[in-house]
Amino acid sequence: MSLLERLNNDMKQAMKSKEKEKLAVIRMVKASLQNEAIKLQVSELSADDELTVLSREVKQRKDSLHEFIKAGRDDLVDKLKAEIVILEEYLPKQLTEEELSEIVKQTILEVNASSKADMGKVMSAIMPKVKGKADGGLVNRLVQQHLS
CATH class of the missing domain: 1.10.10.410 (Arc Repressor Mutant, subunit A)
Structure with a gap:
């Protein structure tokens, strides 16, 4: 199953179970994937390109997380941590x-x-x-x- 199919299935499931946060993250990832496809002028991204987009999204959130921790924004820290957990579900298993x-x-x-x-x-x-x-x-x- 491709990443896009997985995202669509998970999006439907998140809608049914009313998981607003997960739904928002999935929609954002889908938009990032579509933007990357447009940028590369292809109809469908390769698995490698999809992985690049996902990795970029996780990295952006981790960078923001450090900034929010420094600024003492605990409300945003918790939100970003939850988003990172959701995004990491779609990444390959991390090496130790x-x-x-x-x-x-x-x-x-x-x-x-x-x-x-x-x-x-x-x-x-x-x-x-x-x-x-x-x-x-x-x-x-x-x-x-x-x-x-």
């Missing part, structure tokens, strides 16, 4: 830090990286492997640890 660390070690060996100067080379090799399955900030931190 141990699994990610193993991928980083393998990739460093593959590209023969030896210092922090090779950071860009390692990151460009890793990110396609872990797309949607790991936070870029965590990947960056692990690469720095292993290269130092």
